[in-house]
Amino acid sequence: MTSSDKSDYLPTDWNNQTELGERLHRLLTLLFPLNRSLTGDGARQTLHLLREHCLPDLRIHEIPSGTKFFDWTVPDEWNVQQAYLIGPDGQKVVDFDDHNLHLVGYSEPIRCTLSLAELQPHLHSLPELPDAIPYITSYYQRYWGFCLPHKVRAALPEGDYQVVIDTRLQPGSMTYAEWVLPGESEQEILLSSYICHPSMANNELSGPGVGVFLMAWLASLPRRRYSYRLMLVPETLGAIVYLAQHLDHLKRHTLAGFNLTCMGDERCYSFLPSRQGNSLADRIGRHVLSHIAPDYQVYSYLERGSNERQLCAPGIDLPITTLMRSKYGCYAEYHTSLDDLTLVTPAGLAGSFLALRRAIEILELDDRYQVTVLGEPQLGKRGLYPNLSTRSSGGQTQDMMNLLAYSDGRLTLFEIAEVIKVPFWQIAPLADILLGADLLRRVNVISENSVNS
Amino acid sequence: MTSSDKSDYLPTDWNNQTELGERLHRLLTLLFPLNRSLTGDGARQTLHLLREHCLPDLRIHEIPSGTKFFDWTVPDEWNVQQAYLIGPDGQKVVDFDDHNLHLVGYSEPIRCTLSLAELQPHLHSLPELPDAIPYITSYYQRYWGFCLPHKVRAALPEGDYQVVIDTRLQPGSMTYAEWVLPGESEQEILLSSYICHPSMANNELSGPGVGVFLMAWLASLPRRRYSYRLMLVPETLGAIVYLAQHLDHLKRHTLAGFNLTCMGDERCYSFLPSRQGNSLADRIGRHVLSHIAPDYQVYSYLERGSNERQLCAPGIDLPITTLMRSKYGCYAEYHTSLDDLTLVTPAGLAGSFLALRRAIEILELDDRYQVTVLGEPQLGKRGLYPNLSTRSSGGQTQDMMNLLAYSDGRLTLFEIAEVIKVPFWQIAPLADILLGADLLRRVNVISENSVNS
């Protein structure tokens, strides 16, 4: 069982947004330097650290190279001993030890000496961001290369360059992790993120960070209506592997899910729907963002680019949506060394956590209610009307009257929140008060929810 | 049977809008001074006068104090003998005999002498409307108070004030009235208004006035497809009482209904939908207003505040909508002495009557028609084309062609009016012409209309 008392990284109080953001940022700082990739020790160590510090029951799996899943095959495992480039003057021009983005992901081993002209096809930089190291990989085509700031590249003198890339690209395994936290129902909420990006923060350490925190928070709750499944896998291939192993179960049990990515900056909130576009997760996601960030960016599924590509593919069709901060591909620092732990902030992370927590709370607390009297109840004689009509709670009376006016046993609390245009979390406590006053009775919703309907 | 010949208040010609407005305004002038309230002689006399002058078959009921309905109990009956406030100089500062709004509704009896400071918690005025007497009640909490123009209140000198409130608040009864005018069908159209407001005109004497006129007009018709039910009850409690007594019948028989309130000024038209929002009454109401006042104000059910709160409550769910002039709560004079018979005009009242009459005519005349020939009929050989294509009736030919083009036996005349974007009352006469020319046959709609579907 997760116990945040024993962790230096989990918050002691899940309602303290400040502490939560700082702890989550601290966790990302721990993991940031590791050289995550599609396979290899970086991803493996990342998962082991998450298990050690946050989720003791996290299950870590190794899938051997060469294993086939759907249309894909797990490639050789890639690890880096050292990689650097020495210039004509004998000085190191770029060094993997300085920043793991300097080396193209999955670079094959090589040692050679090349002229600058011969070297150029193996160099990558961004003229429009001259200080940034770009992030480049070549998973499925043998290649090697270095990434460097354009201003460094532009200043390279003519002459001979010595290339040293000591990598191992050989049969091994691909590593991923999962954890299923049981609830009262076998129906599951899926939280999916990925752990294949080297030293970048928004895309991607924020996603697995928030996912781990959400699971730890859920584990701290006295009860959960639904079961929760966390999957931390390499992007694309890892999702393919996981789906191939669990497809029937996931299709039968997944009520809703969230793809966790790009959750760390403070610039905006963004929403990317599921392929079908109107699943429960979609509707809840839009509700949450419309209230916490009314000007949030709405993207189309046509602008997808993360693991929803697999989770929502035809024949898989999981009802997965994405609530994020600045979307991958849509911010300047994306896939460069500038996507770091200054771009990603404690407040940014805490905001994303809260958005997802709100969405989960809707899933956990939504119910159908029916008013117990015909016509409007007389709130005054129950002390509800005067108690509530003070200056500070004027809106609350209106909310309560609206809640009663729509509690017809057909609409759920979430649907009522949508109709009366207030956040779910604003009326859920009122439903409890009215329940306590015997003015509402609960018509439980959970048994009627059908998966993937 | 109502006979307008015998009344000085009903019009002699229902198609004369000018006479109709003047007669209706005269009726309101008769009723205006009475001290209507939740109970008491003011409401009782109002109903008796309406029976005497307009609706001889109006049935008036008395419900004893203490009787319970749904969540409510009929309170003690309240009547006023006299009520005034004498200032330090021995002069009456405010006097109920001058304006019945001066006394807070349901003020308990009291005689005492107070300093100005002690008196202030019992005084009510509106700084933003310094000439207006506000309308205040305290039905369910024992209290007394005076309402007065702010400019009078602000000028009150220090000193002792003598309070004289001779009211009776003791077991009696609550009074309401109803009338069911039978038609060919047992399905009913409900007209609901309320009679609990003292001397105010738009909110509320215009509503019961228009309701009584509509019933008298309906009674004057040679035939009625539907039955019509008028309920004139105190707001909220009266609706609760009435619903509790008739709920099964109303739910089974009410095809559509209109809440009648705020129907007297000339500023605008307003629409407030039923809770479900798309009942037949809603669709007809929007149709009527969109043609007689295209810039009418549309409100949401979230802005409700009249008896639709009870009529549309969960489990009651009557398909009731509200067509009105300036909406309660949305005009400056609302609930003050400025809401008087200068704000409410003959033209304003006549316009509201006509809007409701149009809505009722749609209910009465709507039918499904089917064109009797395949392809367009040759109107020319029937004298319909040349007859109609004069300069003044150019649009009529187009309307007739459109009516034929959509009379497929599925759409009703009302639905066709919506599709071809003309008022129902513009094409209903054309349907009669085409029926006479054997180009349309009627597919009667009435038997297919299911209540509350």
Added chain:
Amino acid sequence: MTSSDKSDYLPTDWNNQTELGERLHRLLTLLFPLNRSLTGDGARQTLHLLREHCLPDLRIHEIPSGTKFFDWTVPDEWNVQQAYLIGPDGQKVVDFDDHNLHLVGYSEPIRCTLSLAELQPHLHSLPELPDAIPYITSYYQRYWGFCLPHKVRAALPEGDYQVVIDTRLQPGSMTYAEWVLPGESEQEILLSSYICHPSMANNELSGPGVGVFLMAWLASLPRRRYSYRLMLVPETLGAIVYLAQHLDHLKRHTLAGFNLTCMGDERCYSFLPSRQGNSLADRIGRHVLSHIAPDYQVYSYLERGSNERQLCAPGIDLPITTLMRSKYGCYAEYHTSLDDLTLVTPAGLAGSFLALRRAIEILELDDRYQVTVLGEPQLGKRGLYPNLSTRSSGGQTQDMMNLLAYSDGRLTLFEIAEVIKVPFWQIAPLADILLGADLLRRVNVISENSVNS
């Protein structure tokens, strides 16, 4: 069988838009001078010329005067020998031999001498277009008259005018033509146009011209999924006659249809929906125009005015829509001598042909596809990803990924094109590539399409 090799009017290469436009314009030039009307030799010769030069299997029918169909009767046949007006100075003022619009259609024969004042009720001109000869007919009311430019009329001197109208209005027949080109399915696509307009070009020679070209193009195809039916009939009455003869067959077999009219100018594209508004033809028509002319004009069925009035009438209900250029009634030259072969251009005609061809290709090629692998396929290992990711084909990769992402066996290719917001013809070739790579399999759509559903 149609063979374009043998025709001077059909193109040798259906993909050469320039040649196609020029050939079509040449065909219209051949037909332009004929005096088409509701009946008579002009319409008859037009159909015989189309059979001779373009569609050797066109079937031409004659319906005797006096035959009744639905609400209509075929009138006497009308032919003109000569018609002119001689002024006071003995000179011909207007002469049918100069322009067949000079004579009111269906003018009865007459020889008389009239003063200018007596003549005026028989003269028609347009003050707002002083150079134009208007187009006037009086099919069902005995009348005679001349049409002339307003500037000529205004200059007519007082004096005696000699009227010579040698026409024959006597029992004969009404002529129309049809051709059914069989396909693999008995389901039919209906192409309907009309041949009753004298010397005008946009409204109407462009419609039958494009219709004939479409049929010749369809006949040149190696296979056709659907059967194609061309009807060339006089407007209104001809459609009535045709429908009366074929109604059961058309209702059972017509999957979609297009009314062909006003297809020759270059100003804009216009769309007029079917009565129901959302038939397959409507959806396809809007798709085509939204991609080839995003600013196309959308009209309502309330603005109808061509044979869709009969084809979409209640009880007939064929799913017919209209894609056109400048709509009848909506351009200055409409129904005047200015609607000529300078207004109608080769490019205008070729554009309309292509729009209809695109619509037909969607009908012919649409299918349901299902992706054959779960999750995204690995395009790279099939040479599809690198082959496509060149600078010029960047969008193609995205289209291909989107096509795979939505090929769930439920959406058709057309529906996917709508969802991913690209033209059908942009992704149809990609579906073929993916089919060839065994990444898609076809779930044939044709057997599931139900007519008039």
